[in-house]
Amino acid sequence: MKNESQFWSGTKDSLPIMFAVIFFAILFGATAVNNGLAFGETVLSSVSVFAGASQFVFLDLYGQQAPVWSILLAVFAVNFRHVLYSASIGRYMGEFTFFQKYSGFFFLCDPLFGAGEIRAQNQKLTSAYYFGYAIPLYVIWVGFTALGAGFGKLITDPQAFGFDMLLSIYFLSLLMGFRTRPNWLASVLASGIASVLVYKMIGAPWHIMLGALVGITLAAMIGKPVEEKGENDV
Amino acid sequence: MFDFISSSAMPSNVWVVILLTGLVTYITRSAGHVVLARFKHLHPRVEAALEAVPGAVLVTIVLPPALTNGPVELLAMLAALVASFRLSPISVLAVGMAIVIGGRAMGF
Numbered sequence: 001m002k003n004e005s006q007f008w009s010g011t012k013d014s015l016p017i018m019f020a021v022i023f024f025a026i027l028f029g030a031t032a033v034n035n036g037l038a039f040g041e042t043v044l045s046s047v048s049v050f051a052g053a054s055q056f057v058f059l060d061l062y063g064q065q066a067p068v069w070s071i072l073l074a075v076f077a078v079n080f081r082h083v084l085y086s087a088s089i090g091r092y093m094g095e096f097t098f099f100q101k102y103s104g105f106f107f108l109c110d111p112l113f114g115a116g117e118i119r120a121q122n123q124k125l126t127s128a129y130y131f132g133y134a135i136p137l138y139v140i141w142v143g144f145t146a147l148g149a150g151f152g153k154l155i156t157d158p159q160a161f162g163f164d165m166l167l168s169i170y171f172l173s174l175l176m177g178f179r180t181r182p183n184w185l186a187s188v189l190a191s192g193i194a195s196v197l198v199y200k201m202i203g204a205p206w207h208i209m210l211g212a213l214v215g216i217t218l219a220a221m222i223g224k225p226v227e228e229k230g231e232n233d234v
Numbered sequence: 235m236f237d238f239i240s241s242s243a244m245p246s247n248v249w250v251v252i253l254l255t256g257l258v259t260y261i262t263r264s265a266g267h268v269v270l271a272r273f274k275h276l277h278p279r280v281e282a283a284l285e286a287v288p289g290a291v292l293v294t295i296v297l298p299p300a301l302t303n304g305p306v307e308l309l310a311m312l313a314a315l316v317a318s319f320r321l322s323p324i325s326v327l328a329v330g331m332a333i334v335i336g337g338r339a340m341g342f
Contacts, residue, residue, distance in 0.1 A: 058255045084284075085266065165334045174323070190290075219282050
């Protein structure tokens with residue numbers, strides 16, 4: 001497939017979540033200006049971070065006048081699952097140049113990771129597909145952050161349209177897309193149960209990392225038996 | 235409205251803090267690959283663990299809110315779950331969203 005059609009194929013796969021991205025971008029922009037950030041600061045956050053969770057955590061702690069080191073530590077904690085993302089999807093980036101790979105990681109949000117893994121499962125993951133998915137989302141994220149920041153106080157009851165649930169349903173459909181992988185059910189059940197327990201007993205965002213680690217550890221334990229040990233094995 | 239200027243704990247320049255949050259986010263997004271790329275062969279158990287990453291992470295994002303959000307949201311997620319065995323992702327979204335919007339419009 002030509003690069004151009006690969007790019008549009010990525011964009012097409014990102015269409016289902018564009019409304020969710022628009023919703024959260026407007027929500028972030030509106031929340032930020034209503035919490036004391038200037039318009040330019042709000043837009044800069046979306047330009048330089050491109051991660052809803054990081055940006056809301058920053059907003060919350062900055063509003064509480066928390067010290068900078070604790071803001072950065074919290075941002076690191078809510079995003080820590082992304083360490084797993086690049087470890088996993090990096091294995092499929094053989095065709096990417098050095099620059100494509102390391103600029104690509106900047107955009108590696110949850111939906112892009114899920115879509116990229118699904119793509120790699122069915123065919124070769126190309127950089128054109130990856131950026132075709134990422135770049136329109138990024139432009140929309142920044143653009144609608146600006147819109148939300150500009151008209152922040154005019155937006156009433158965005159929940160009526162259900163956009164807050166869109167990402168959850170999208171992630172569920174991605175999750176089900178992996179169900180043919182070996183030991184999928186066992187690791188998903190283990191992670192799911194662990195995450196609910198941690199969510200109730202410790203709270204967010206720990207349920208994501210701790211829950212995921214339980215399922216990943218289980219997958220490693222019941223996975224393929226040890227075959228050969230090379231000198232560079234982990 | 236918060237007063238950012240008077241507190242001594244606050245940095246004088248919010249732009250620097252924002253750029254630092256961007257840098258920290260980028261580090262989390264590239265670190266896994268930077269570390270793993272050093273190894274030429276991955277142990278089969280590491281491969282198995284990495285294969286499990288998407289499902290194991292996605293379920294932790296999806297499940298706890300689904301169980302605590304409310305009845306309409308739970309029903310929507312269950313319907314989407316059933317639909318995902320047969321339908322494409324976009325149709326799964328349509329099923330789930332129809333229930334969320336309909337349920338909320340009816341005041342649940």
